[in-house]
Amino acid sequence: MSILDRFRPVGAPGPAGPAGVPAADIQGPAVELAPVFAALADDVARCAALVDEARLSAEEDVARARTQAAAILSQGRLDAGVERAKAAARVEREASEQDAELLEQARQEAAALEESGLALMPAVVDKVIDTMLAALNPGLLGPGPLSPGHKSPGQK
Known part of the structure; x- marks a missing residue:
């Protein structure tokens, strides 16, 4: 019995008449829908296969992505x-270069000090010798800048 056979025939086109109602529902909707579901069974199976394929592909993609992420982290x-x-x-x-620069600067400063010290050396030696000689023999040097009692031009 087709779904259309379930409804009682109603009046012909024209003014409104009584509505069509199911004549009998003895077999139930399961029997009516069985052929529809049977026709869809192949499509449902294909859809399930597609879902399984997609799930498997997604799992493979996730595994590949995890492997790639681990490789990236390792690298x-x-x-x-x-x-x-x-x-x-x-x-x-940079520290070695800075140390070398500081060492060179220190060498230059030491050389400059040595040079200035050497330049002052003769005058200092003369002064020390004159002071020692004056202390040993005050009259030996005579009047001069190192003799006792001598005042320099700036002294009063």
């Missing part, structure tokens, strides 16, 4: 170690 850790070593070498090189 990042290796690169970080290399970069740390490069940075340490750069800092050490």
Whole structure:
């Protein structure tokens, strides 16, 4: 029995008449819908297969992505170690360059001090000798800048 056979025939076209109602529902909707579901069974099976394929593909994609992420992290850790070593070498090189500059500056200052000290040496030696001689024999030097009681032009 078709779904259309379930409804009683109603009046012909024209003024409104009584509505069509089911004549009998002895077999129930399950029997009526069985052929529809049977016709859809192949489509449902194909859809289930597609869902299973998609699920499997998604699991493979996730596994591949996890492997790739682990490789990226591993490479990042290796690169970080290399970069740390490069940075340490750069800092050490800069410190060595700065130390070399400071050492050269200290050498130049020492050379300048030595040169100025050597330039003053004869005058200091003369003064020390004159002072020692004056202390040993006050009359030996005579009047002069180192003799006792001598006043320099700026003294009163």
